[in-house]
Amino acid sequence: MKSRGSVTGPLVLILVGVVFLVHAITPDFRLADLLAHYWPYALIIWGAIALVEVVIRFLGNGPIPKNGVSGGGWALVIFIAIIGSSAFEFQRPDNWIRQIGFQSGMEAFGQEHEYPVQNIAKTVSAEPVIIIEDFRGDAKIIGAEGSNFSLTGQKVIRSFDAKDADKANSQTPVEVVTQGNTVTIRCHQDRIDSRSSVTTNLDISVPKGSRIEASGSHGTIDVSAIGGDVQFAGGNSSDIKLEDIGGSVKLETQGADSIRCDNVKGAVELHGRGSDVDLENIAGQVTIGGNFTGTVSLRALAKPVHLESMRTQLDARQVPGYFRLERGSVDAKNLIGPLKLTAHSTDITLDGFTEALDLDVDRGDVELRPEHSAMGRIAVHTHSGDIDLAVPSAAHFALSANTENGDIDNQFGDGLKESSEGRGAKLEGSVGSGPDVNLVTQHGSITVKKSSGDV
DSSP: OOOOOOSHHHHHHHHHHHHHHHHHHOTTSOHHHHHHHHHHHHHHHHHHHHHHHHHHHHHTTOOOOSSSSOHHHHHHHHHHHHHHHHHHHHHSTTOSGGGOSHHHHHHHHSEEEEEEEEEEEEEOOSSOEEEEEEEESOEEEEEESSSEEEEEEEEEEEESSHHHHHHHHHHOOOEEEEETTEEEEEOOGGGSOTTEEEEEEEEEEEETTOEEEEEEESSEEEEEEEOSOEEEEEOTTOEEEEEEESSOEEEEEEEEEEEEEEEESSOEEEEEEEEEEEEEEEOSOEEEEEEEOSOEEEEEEOSOEEEEOSSEEEEESBEEEEEEEETTEEEEESOBSSEEEEESSOEEEEEEEBSOEEEEEEEOOEEEEESSSSOOOEEEEEEESOEEEEEOTTOOEEEEEEESSSOEEEOSOTTEEEEEETTEEEEEEEESSOOEEEEEEEESOEEEEEOTTOO
16 A cells, blocks of 8 residues: 655745744844754654554554654754754854854964054043944053043954064054044054954043943953943954943843943843853843843842843843842742743742742743741742742731642641642641632642741
8 A cells, every 4th residue: 555645844844934033024033043052953853743643643544654764854853953053053152163263263263463552542521422433352441530531452363474464553543533522543454354363452531431332252341440331232252241330231232251240320231142141240130032041140229120031031120139130040039020031941949039939930930038027929830840838927918839740748738729620739737817828730749838937
């Protein structure tokens, strides 16, 4: 009997078409990030559909394909794996792909030549706009009292011979242009050919009331004691350090290794890709959007916080304590709500939070420690994971806890009644008159107890 064609191919085509259609309708949909991180699911879905199809044919006494995957299918699997792995590498800020090529070979084997940057000093206004055009290298900017501007530094040129280095040095003078209230710094690194690599390191002193607008790649931006706003658009492998900023901060990165902001009086807005993020003592609102694969640490934030990445979303009114996000875990203490937290494959520990909490995690254990007996509404849902809730002994609340496959441990008291349902269990009841507390896990155990030290 001749085997029928498979439906796997058409279904995969439909799935791919839907993804690209969503991207076309919604340009903000991060298609590249989705493909880079979730391409293995395409192979899993393909295999699952093919397996179900074979089982259905077997149960229906239909023809079964001699080969589970054809030669063309294996070629497509290899193609998807290569494209997906390459996309994932490109998304990483420190990937090996960025390290290969002629320029990296020159940096590895070429000779290093150093040239001083001519000192430049000017008298400018007390609150100028300082613009640093796209450059490669380190920039240290310090605010000082008065209206003086000064610049010094050093160029590091890698080349295979001294003549090419001298030529690159002459082609890349550091220029400072003043026009009205705007001071523009140009390094002219785009003038050189591929036979040399120029890194320009700058030490800049500006009036304390300055506003900074900079763009660069492959270097460190260090800004301190500035009274105005700071904006930075960075390329790959950039480190950003901002301290004692009197205005707002806006950062757009394409692969920052680390970002640190400390003591900022205005708002902080961060978008793009990178690794570690560390924000502390921020007086204004904090907004973080993008794909940051390292540790995200938030401390002493006085205004609302919105964090949104591919795997985690957080909304909080304040973070007077700390919030620490790492791959596979969230650890937070002393957060002021209402709180909304959504995560994927993450263990979550919240200690000392106040007001309402909405928490949704597809896979991960949850530990909750409300700070005060005057609790807010709590709603927790996890598809797979244990839930552990410890509440103050004086707290009043109405509890509804449900697990479809697991046990419930009631250590709080007789006000809560447990019942079994198949492989799962329920715990319901009221302790005084208080807000609703809803705990749901499909696969996992639930524990409700009094906080440590309570009697």
